[in-house]
Amino acid sequence: MFSPKFSPALGRPLLQAFSPALFAWLCMAPPAQSQAPAGNKPETKPASAKGDAKAPVAQKKKAAARSLQVSMRDGLRFDPPRLSVAPGQDFVLTVENADTTHQTHNLVLLNPGTLQATVQASMELGEKGPELHFVPKSPNVLASTTVLGPDQKVQLKLKIEKPGIYPYVCTFPGHGMVMYGALYVGEPMPELSKDPNVPSVTLQAMTAGGGRRPFIQRMFMPDTGPASIAVALPGKQNYCWDSVLCRLRYSWTGSFLDASEHWSGNGKALATLPEKPWWTAPRETLDLRFGKPESPAPKLKFRGYRVSEGLPEFHYTADGKDVFQSVTEMPEGAGIVLKYRIPEPPPMTVLILGKNTPFKTTSGEMREGALRLTADQAREFTLQLSVPQP
Numbered sequence: 001m002f003s004p005k006f007s008p009a010l011g012r013p014l015l016q017a018f019s020p021a022l023f024a025w026l027c028m029a030p031p032a033q034s035q036a037p038a039g040n041k042p043e044t045k046p047a048s049a050k051g052d053a054k055a056p057v058a059q060k061k062k063a064a065a066r067s068l069q070v071s072m073r074d075g076l077r078f079d080p081p082r083l084s085v086a087p088g089q090d091f092v093l094t095v096e097n098a099d100t101t102h103q104t105h106n107l108v109l110l111n112p113g114t115l116q117a118t119v120q121a122s123m124e125l126g127e128k129g130p131e132l133h134f135v136p137k138s139p140n141v142l143a144s145t146t147v148l149g150p151d152q153k154v155q156l157k158l159k160i161e162k163p164g165i166y167p168y169v170c171t172f173p174g175h176g177m178v179m180y181g182a183l184y185v186g187e188p189m190p191e192l193s194k195d196p197n198v199p200s201v202t203l204q205a206m207t208a209g210g211g212r213r214p215f216i217q218r219m220f221m222p223d224t225g226p227a228s229i230a231v232a233l234p235g236k237q238n239y240c241w242d243s244v245l246c247r248l249r250y251s252w253t254g255s256f257l258d259a260s261e262h263w264s265g266n267g268k269a270l271a272t273l274p275e276k277p278w279w280t281a282p283r284e285t286l287d288l289r290f291g292k293p294e295s296p297a298p299k300l301k302f303r304g305y306r307v308s309e310g311l312p313e314f315h316y317t318a319d320g321k322d323v324f325q326s327v328t329e330m331p332e333g334a335g336i337v338l339k340y341r342i343p344e345p346p347p348m349t350v351l352i353l354g355k356n357t358p359f360k361t362t363s364g365e366m367r368e369g370a371l372r373l374t375a376d377q378a379r380e381f382t383l384q385l386s387v388p389q390p
């Protein structure tokens with residue numbers, strides 16, 4: 001059995017003034033840096049009612065309370081950076097410091113629109129900061145945790161009646177400008193990549209590759225085979241290449257993959273696309289034929305890819321013939337260019353593009369939805385695909 005030991009500075013759960021619309025209490029798990037034997041994980045103790053004498057709900061078992069979780073993570077960010085709850089819904093927010101760099105953090109839940117002012121006020125606490133856990137006294141503070149050390153966990157029991165977007169922020173000195181998120185109460189959430197309530201630092205950390213470009217990622221992705229490769233081009237285009245069908249699958253503009261589910265789960269979760277693809281390959285588009293369009297589909301075998309200047313050149317064989325394919329971005333992100341190389345092509349190579357194809361070609365003859373290339377032309381050719389203009 002644990003008996004929680006707190007350092008004087010972090011001694012009691014900190015209770016703030018509560019808005020009438022909300023009440024909260026805290027319960028604190030013992031600090032994990034205590035002398036607990038390995039494997040003895042601190043447990044969250046049952047909540048004890050504090051802070052609001054008018055809140056007998058604390059003693060009653062509330063069956064319907066929703067449980068939400070937010071973790072403090074490396075790189076000064078909350079995970080998830082957004083939460084959503086219905087107005088008037090009882091919920092328990094578990095806040096855990098999961099920062100492996102041993103940073104300490106707090107979480108302060110605020111009235112809508114008071115993030116900047118609260119961060120400012122916390123910076124003005126001066127030497128009073130530590131004893132207040134860096135939480136300024138303000139009616140805009142709806143609930144707050146103490147400063148949490150590594151692996152410490154706290155629960156806030158909450159209910160918010162009034163719809164709105166309630167920021168949560170870490171006011172530990174130096175963190176408030178980048179470490180925040182938002183609780184959506186009865187409000188629709190915008191697309192994550194366009195949410196002004198999510199800091200860009202957080203968005204980047206949630207993006208596969210940390211937002212680096214170019215970047216190559218093998219990942220389970222929506223609407224494609226399990227062996228797909230996602231690539232962030234150096235500008236603003238991204239694409240998914242299917243290594244079973246050996247062809248481009250789709251392309252989208254903007255942020256790369258949101259891989260947070262993938263990393264936090266069992267590794268099987270699908271990455272999500274922050275944007276709808278502006279092009280998805282219809283069935284049989286980009287299929288290769290040797291001889292005539294009616295020739296049987298060649299046997300494809302993916303051989304891997306090599307990387308040059310951060311970008312992959314895919315290699316596969318079609319009926320034993322080597323085919324190389326790479327993708328680059330058109331100037332100003334206006335689209336993508338597919339480059340094919342077939343070092344030893346047969347006398348005639350055909351690429352099925354479909355009628356009314358959006359692809360522009362610079363060589364070969366386009367007839368009835370099929371691009372026909374002589375051996376000379378097939379050694380190296382490109383296809384341009386522009387982002388459709390609205």
Ligand SMILES: [Cu+2]
Pocket residue numbers: 076104105106170171172175179
């Ligand atoms: Cu912090």
